[in-house]
Amino acid sequence: MKGYNHTTYAILGLLTIGCHSGYAIKQMIDQSLNHFWKISYGQIYPTLKQLVQDDLATVEETSQEGKPHKKEYFITSKGEAELREWLQSPIDAIPVEKNNVLLKLFFSRHQPHDHTIAHLEAYKQKLQAHYHTYETIEQMIVSQLHEEKDAPYWLFTLDYGKRVTAAAVDWCSDTIQKLNDWEEI
Amino acid sequence: MKGYNHTTYAILGLLTIGCHSGYAIKQMIDQSLNHFWKISYGQIYPTLKQLVQDDLATVEETSQEGKPHKKEYFITSKGEAELREWLQSPIDAIPVEKNNVLLKLFFSRHQPHDHTIAHLEAYKQKLQAHYHTYETIEQMIVSQLHEEKDAPYWLFTLDYGKRVTAAAVDWCSDTIQKLNDWEEI
DNA sequence: AAGAACATGTAACGAGTTACATGATTGC
DNA sequence: GCAATCATGTAACTCGTTACATGTTCTT
Numbered sequence: 001m002k003g004y005n006h007t008t009y010a011i012l013g014l015l016t017i018g019c020h021s022g023y024a025i026k027q028m029i030d031q032s033l034n035h036f037w038k039i040s041y042g043q044i045y046p047t048l049k050q051l052v053q054d055d056l057a058t059v060e061e062t063s064q065e066g067k068p069h070k071k072e073y074f075i076t077s078k079g080e081a082e083l084r085e086w087l088q089s090p091i092d093a094i095p096v097e098k099n100n101v102l103l104k105l106f107f108s109r110h111q112p113h114d115h116t117i118a119h120l121e122a123y124k125q126k127l128q129a130h131y132h133t134y135e136t137i138e139q140m141i142v143s144q145l146h147e148e149k150d151a152p153y154w155l156f157t158l159d160y161g162k163r164v165t166a167a168a169v170d171w172c173s174d175t176i177q178k179l180n181d182w183e184e185i
Numbered sequence: 186m187k188g189y190n191h192t193t194y195a196i197l198g199l200l201t202i203g204c205h206s207g208y209a210i211k212q213m214i215d216q217s218l219n220h221f222w223k224i225s226y227g228q229i230y231p232t233l234k235q236l237v238q239d240d241l242a243t244v245e246e247t248s249q250e251g252k253p254h255k256k257e258y259f260i261t262s263k264g265e266a267e268l269r270e271w272l273q274s275p276i277d278a279i280p281v282e283k284n285n286v287l288l289k290l291f292f293s294r295h296q297p298h299d300h301t302i303a304h305l306e307a308y309k310q311k312l313q314a315h316y317h318t319y320e321t322i323e324q325m326i327v328s329q330l331h332e333e334k335d336a337p338y339w340l341f342t343l344d345y346g347k348r349v350t351a352a353a354v355d356w357c358s359d360t361i362q363k364l365n366d367w368e369e370i
Numbered sequence: 371a372a373g374a375a376c377a378t379g380t381a382a383c384g385a386g387t388t389a390c391a392t393g394a395t396t397g398c
Numbered sequence: 399g400c401a402a403t404c405a406t407g408t409a410a411c412t413c414g415t416t417a418c419a420t421g422t423t424c425t426t
Contacts, residue, residue, distance in 0.1 A: 005385075006285050013292035023405050033291065036284040040387055045407055068394045069406065080295070087289055087296045091304050094311050097282040099221040100191050102342045104272055106218065107198035109335050110265070111272045119276050126279050150294050152367070157287045160356050167352035171345050182337070190413075208377050225415055230379055253422050254378065 007039055009086045011047050015057060015075040016083065017150050022048055022071070032137065032154065035130065035161040048073055056082055113183050117176055124172035131165045134158050192224055194271045196232050200242060200260040201268065202335050207233055207256070217322065217339065220315065220346040233258055241267055298368050302361055309357035316350045319343050 004012075010033070011025060019025045022044045029039050048071075051057040056079035062070045075083070101123045108116045138158045145151050189197075195218070196210060204210045207229045214224050233256075236242040241264035247255045260268070286308045293301045323343045330336050 006288060010288055036287040038281045042387060084295055087292060088300050091286050091307055096223045097221060101276050102221040102345060103191060103195055106338055106342050107272060108338050110269055115273050122276055153291055153293050156360050157291050160287060163352045163356045164349050167348045171348045175341050227415060
């Protein structure tokens with residue numbers, strides 16, 4: 001009912017898929033949500049605190065006899081209701097993806113062609129590395145986590161990452177080619 | 186030499202392509218850089234002030250005899266050098282594009298299929314609208330601005346927008362189909 | 371006369387990152 | 399013993415948006 005930001009919902013959601021500590025949440029984000037979301041510890045810990053305060057999660061602290069300081073969080077039914085409400089709420093306008101490669105390209109008249117081409121080559125390589133990461137994660141899910149109820153949804157998001165990245169890679173290749181042809185004239 | 190952020194360079198760059206006021210910069214961004222960059226007035230005006238302070242731009246103020254309050258900015262040679270230095274500096278790591286549609290999809294096990302499908306349909310429509318906008322701008326550039334020296338670079342960035350958007354649209358269609366098939370089982 | 375577009379600017383707020391601080395456990 | 403990994407947390411800072419304030423000019 002209150003209106004949290006998307007990051008808060010992301011954390012709430014992660015509590016439902018086996019992540020029960022700030023550290024586990026961070027790991028999951030870095031490994032699996034990496035292509036469409038990221039969160040730093042500076043957000044995670046204060047948000048978890050907030051969730052407990054607002055009764056959307058509970059916390060169990062392990063701190064007996066010199067044992068390591070550890071906290072386990074669990075979503076409450078109020079938290080689940082909040083999550084479902086967010087899930088069904090309409091999607092926002094597509095946010096602008098700030099792309100500094102395109103920003104530089106936009107102004108690249110002020111620069112020799114070979115510099116521009118070098119940037120595009122570098123960008124292409126980074127994109128290819130991303131693509132490869134998606135494939136690796138995909139294979140891991142298919143081979144090891146196919147029992148997991150959430151797995152089909154995870155594969156959908158990976159498919160998105162792969163397709164969009166592949167399109168960007170193709171664009172790089174074609175644009176590099178165009179710049180090379182242009183130079184020869 | 187100082188190290189400005191990308192937004193500052195965007196504004197500096199726009200000064201070189203015929204935008205000489207805060208208002209003109211805002212318009213250009215909303216019309217042409219819209220698919221990979223956006224800036225609000227809350228950033229533009231303070232940044233222009235900073236550029237003048239740092240000698241990267243000059244300002245000419247029109248404020249005689251009840252005339253409208255207007256300022257014209259021009260890049261200095263120091264500004265041009267700074268812009269070129271930024272252009273040739275290596276590109277950063279690809280930033281994570283936060284996508285709240287994918288974020289919801291990731292947790293959509295907690296939601297009936299038809300809700301998920303509805304979100305994807307809505308997303309697809311928004312993407313198609315974007316695609317159409319890119320086409321319109323592209324045709325405008327080809328027909329009216331082909332003399333413009335920067336035009337080829339603008340077309341490259343538009344091509345990127347079109348390709349990536351088309352890939353996302355295809356993904357939407359296919360994912361909706363998969364969800365429909367899944368439901369029938 | 372009215373409303374849209376032109377035009378500039380600031381203050382408060384919210385989101386998110388980075389750097390720092392701390393300490394336990396595990397594997398080599 | 400040492401390094402990597404596990405584990406939690408905060409404060410300062412940067413970035414960017416939103417809401418507000420103000421006034422002009424053009425079009426109908």
